[in-house]
Amino acid sequence: MTPGAKLLAIESILSEVLSKVINTSASADNTLKTWYRKNKYVGSKDRKEISNSLFGILRYYFILNNIINFNLKSFDFKFSFQLVLIYYILIKNNYEYVLNSFDDGPYAPKMSEKKLKYLEAIKNISLSNNYLNSSFPNWLYEEFLYSFNKDTNSIFKSLLNEANIDIRVTNASQRDYVFNKILKYDQLAVKTPFSPLGIRLSKRLSLKHIKEFKNELIEFQDEGSQLATLLSGVKEGEVILDLCAGAGGKSLLLAALANNVKVIVTDFDSNRLNKIKLRHSWNKQKNNIEIYDNYHNINLYADRVICDVPCSGSGSWRRRPEEKIRISNNNFSDLLLVQQNILKRAAKFLKVGGELVYITCSLLKKENEDQVESFIKNNSKFQIVDLKYSWDNIVNSKSWVSKKKFCKLLPSIHNCDGFFIALLRKFE
Ligand SMILES: C[S@@+](CC[C@H](N)C(=O)[O-])C[C@H]1O[C@@H](n2cnc3c(N)ncnc32)[C@H](O)[C@@H]1O
Missing domain, CATH: 1.10.940 (N-utilizing Substance Protein B Homolog; Chain A)
Known part of the structure; x- marks a missing residue:
């Protein structure tokens, strides 16, 4: 041209x-x-x-x-x-x-x-x-300022960069093998610095190569999303309810994180769930994922409820910049209410001693810390679990940025999609 x-x-x-x-x-x-x-x-x-x-x-x-x-x-x-x-x-x-x-x-x-x-x-x-x-209309500028104070500009700057193209393997032990294979097509690929499962590509893999890697069970998943799933704390033998499973980006990994787990997935939007069925068909964890088109039909107490809630998506605006043009102040207020309702619903499905995992791909405090803190205030049977220890175990790195017990992943520091993860234990 x-x-x-x-x-x-x-x-x-x-x-x-x-x-x-x-x-x-x-x-x-x-x-x-x-x-x-x-x-x-x-x-x-x-x-x-x-x-x-x-x-x-x-x-x-x-x-x-x-x-x-x-x-x-x-x-x-x-x-x-x-x-x-x-x-x-x-x-x-x-x-x-x-x-x-x-x-x-x-x-x-x-x-x-x-x-x-x-x-x-x-x-x-x-x-x-x-x-x-x-970088943003006034109302959003104010939201960032409220969330980041003097660090606002470094966040804005990081959101102007290109997003990464990351893939993940199912087990950390497979990474070297797949990485060496990838290097034949992409000599500039590197292992992701924080997630033990990730490989960062320097260019898109062609369809032909994607097909070739099917047997290695690779998935396209940003390092931030990999870490959010790894930090969910899945343990052997658990029944896990993934309430906002969407197209199953995290569900497949949840099902592979420990032996003998069962993952029940559902979503408000059944069209999205159809995509899990497709991905599922070339995944080995076929027997431990159950898909429910309608959450009203779910009747159980889970050990772990994952709420990967709908949010502004501000952590992934490098990848989907049109979303920041689409979102309005009214949509944002509506999202806050939806998040609160999902948290309330999630609590009802949780066993005593179980853990609720609240995840957003948002950078904004009102969707993150404020939601969790207000939930804890109104639900005295829950306490926040400090994720710093899990971070140290999984990531083995000093790059923990949160001053609280929640985990925050920032494009400006971790160079992956931004995520917020909180773990809430029901103790009574
Ligand atoms: C951030 S996405 C989930 C992404 C998915 N977990 C993944 O890793 O790919 C949020 C999901 O919440 C769903 N959702 C929206 N409103 C909901 C509601 N009230 N209850 C449950 N899910 C809802 C959306 O359909 C969407 O799939």
């Missing part, structure tokens, strides 16, 4: 993502995949640039939007086109590339006097020192 055709392709995909983001749950990743299916002629190098730029623009979305509002309001071009140009010129520092892309072939953007003025106007903007402050 010529650079001009690429810029127009990025603009067109971006425009589609933005048109869907508010009113549908469509992901940028799926929109991009559909575009690739319709444009099979696009080579792998071009695909890489298109997807890196699309996700880059979505990560910088509010910063770019702010630049338009403050510096370029007098120009009247299509919004998505402006975002692409500003991203390439100011963030990627690639003015010449953009300039030469115009009129570089039949599929390129056409140059005009007005557009040339626009490109020059962008070039003359210097990013202010506090550009990170416009």
Whole structure:
């Protein structure tokens, strides 16, 4: 593809993502995949640039939007086109590339006097020192400030980076074997620094290679999600209820963590559970996972209830940056209520002596510490278990950042998706 055709392709995909983001749950990743299916002629190098730029623009979305509002309001071009140009010129520092892309072939953007003025106007903007402050709309900025105080900017900065591509093996003993095999296709792959089960790829594995690894039971799972599952404290012989199992990212690993465990999985959204059934079909832990489409049909007391609750997803906004554009202050308040209700429901399924595991992939205090502390206040039969000891056992590292008994994984420190994990024991 010529650079001009690429810029127009990025603009067109971006425009589609933005048109869907508010009113549908469509992901940028799926929109991009559909575009690739319709444009099979696009080579792998071009695909890489298109997807890196699309996700880059979505990560910088509010910063770019702010630049338009403050510096370029007098120009009247299509919004998505402006975002692409500003991203390439100011963030990627690639003015010449953009300039030469115009009129570089039949599929390129056409140059005009007005557009040339626009490109020059962008070039003359210097990013202010506090550009990170416009990373989010005001209400979200306040949520981050409440959660991180003086560390807010380092969190904002980390959310502008690319997400990792991590896979995990089922047992730590398999990691070296799989890692050596992976190195044949990806010489830059490394073992994940904290999870003993993870391998970090430097590029996507092709479908052919994914099929080849089926027998090794690898799964795509971010290191943060691996650690959240490992920290759930699963013990031999337990009955575990995974209340928000979704597509089963954590359920399969829960079922493999100790001998003789039984995992009951359910979710509010039965369509998501269908995906577990699919993943399940090439997984060895077939006999110890039971799927319930409707949690009302579950009648048991579990040793461990996993609540991987729906949340803002702010810990994974590097991976799904469109989510930060989608979320509103109202959605956020609704999510807080859903989380409280799930905690209440989970408590009813738990045996005395059992443990409730509260997990979010959120960075925000109101979804994390505040939820757990308010639950404990209203449920005097529960106490918080200190996760620091499990962290030391599993991770064997000094990178514990929480000042409390909860575990916090931060993209700015652990360079994985952000997670919050709390363990609550029912003692009476
Ligand atoms: C963070 S996702 C779970 C991800 C999954 N555990 C994994 O590891 O892939 C949260 C899940 O909660 C489900 N959910 C939403 N509202 C719910 C509710 N009121 N009760 C139970 N599950 C709910 C969603 O359908 C979603 O699958």
